[in-house]
Amino acid sequence: MVTQTINDFLTTKLPELSIAVIGDIMVDRYVFGDVGRISPEAPVPVNRVTDIREVLGGAANVASNLANLDCHVFLAGLAGNDEHSPLLQRLLKENGIDDSGVLYEDSRHTTTKMRILGARQQMLRLDFEEPRDIAKGEAKHIITWLEEKAKTGLDGIVISDYGKGVCTPQMLETILSIAREYNITTIVDPKGNDWTKYNGATFITPNVKELSERVGYAVANTDEAIVKAAKNVLTTVQLDYVVATRSAKGITVVGRTGKIWHSQATQQEVFDVSGAGDTVVAMIITAIAAGLTMRAALHVANGAAGIVVSKVGTYPIHRRELLELWRNVRQRRRRAVDFYDRHSMAQQIRQWQNDGDTVVFTNGCFDILHCGHISYLEAAAKLGDHLVVALNSDASVKRLKGEARPINNETDRATMMQALGFVSGVVFFDEDTPAELLSELRPNILVKGGDYTPENVIGGEYVDRVEILPFKDGYSTTGIIERIKALVKEGKL
Secondary structure, X not given: OHHHHHHHHXXXXXXXXXXXXXXXXXXXXXXXXXXXXXXXXXXXXXXXXXXXXXXXXXXXXXXXXXXHOOOEEEEEEEEEOOOOHHHHHHHHHHOOOEEEEEEEEOOOOOEEEEEEEEOOEEEEEEEEOOOOOOOHHHHHHHHXXXXXXXXXXXXXXXXXXXXXXXXXXXXXXXXXXXXXXXXXEEEEEOOOOOHHHHOOOOEEOOEHHHHHHHHOOOOOOOHHHHHHHHHHHHHHOOOOEEEEEOHHHOEEEEEOOOOEEEEOOOOOOOOOOXXXXXXXXXXXXXXXXXXXXXXXXXXXXXXXXXXXXXXXXXXXXXXXXXXXXXXXXXXXXXXXOOEEOHHHHHHHHHHHHHOOOOEEEEEEOOOOOOHHHHHHHHHHHOOOOEEEEXXXXXXXXXXXXXXXXXXXXXXXXXXXXXXXXXXXXXXXXXXXXXXXXXXXXXXXXXXXXXXXXXXXXOOHHHOXXXXXXXXXXXXXXXXXXXXXHHHHHOOOO
């Protein structure tokens, strides 16, 4: 079910989102070359340049990630009218980013970072910049711009703070106040150790080094240490979630309510971590804005980061890459048929619930799988993150339906059920009703079809709520069997 939810997010919801990005805008230049000798002039390697690549950096890289996810992206920040400015404007236009919030001024420099690489290894970085706090007039322009965008409708605001002057405490206070007024989710990529200036933000996304700087000691990259440090932050800063990016260890999220999520990294071969944090920021803000669970948001964020770190240099994630990634994930999951005994199913459900996921349960014989079943099960799966289907065993079906049933044995029925893709697990029960099974599994939602009412559903006391879904008219296993009998009687079969 997680992959089903993510697939819907990638195919349908991403292009509908409108996200504003505010922060320090940069241009990244990458000079690629081959190193084969030492200079005779000085003891330094000679890099024979083979290629130059220019991409958006800083807040603009976050905007680029969002734009390549096919979101509607609006960028605000400061840049200069200098030799780097035409490049910045061209890159923004090529990426389809609305730069109506960007001020291009003669008195400022366009922050540009040049990285020299030899044999895919970074040798040197040159920074062209002159950091200076945003002026009152500049701040007023951006705030007015943001208020107009908020009124027309924003799904999220990204604050990308690189310490270059845009994200002053006064500026941040106003931005976050507007976000609260219009109920807009916010996410901050922080800088420095004073995070009180981010009070009121929804998410903050430090890496381990940044988290260490905030708490004042070196935080080990272990689950326990990361959680402890994040909880320390939440006691002193008014945030809803700390999203700690942990390089090869993945991502950990700690919520103000005490909930904790860990998600392992997906990429084993890492060439360059440049921009990976920006990718995580883009994925978290869009996933949450689109209504995904935190667990699903982390799945997609880790998948995206895994693609980015396998590339050299700053690289914006593309929606087509994520669609392909999740298509492969879904195919792998479909090939795996997960049959559980009661104990194993109960353990798996506890794990899902501990991860913050919602588990949906339904049951039935599902003897001859037909369109009515598919429609019903698909609707049930959309109610949560994982759908568990409990199948009556062959013995149970015989007691309920007669000696001629089931037509398909329990193993075949389970295999067909799991092949649907949106089913997370299958478990059998021998009793006439699933009441005893439900008392052990304790899922979140119990789904039944037909003319039931929530009050008369057996086992309803063991779940958070009961949902009744209608069956599709004109479809039933009994009806199919009767039609076959009629055709046999008429000699047509």
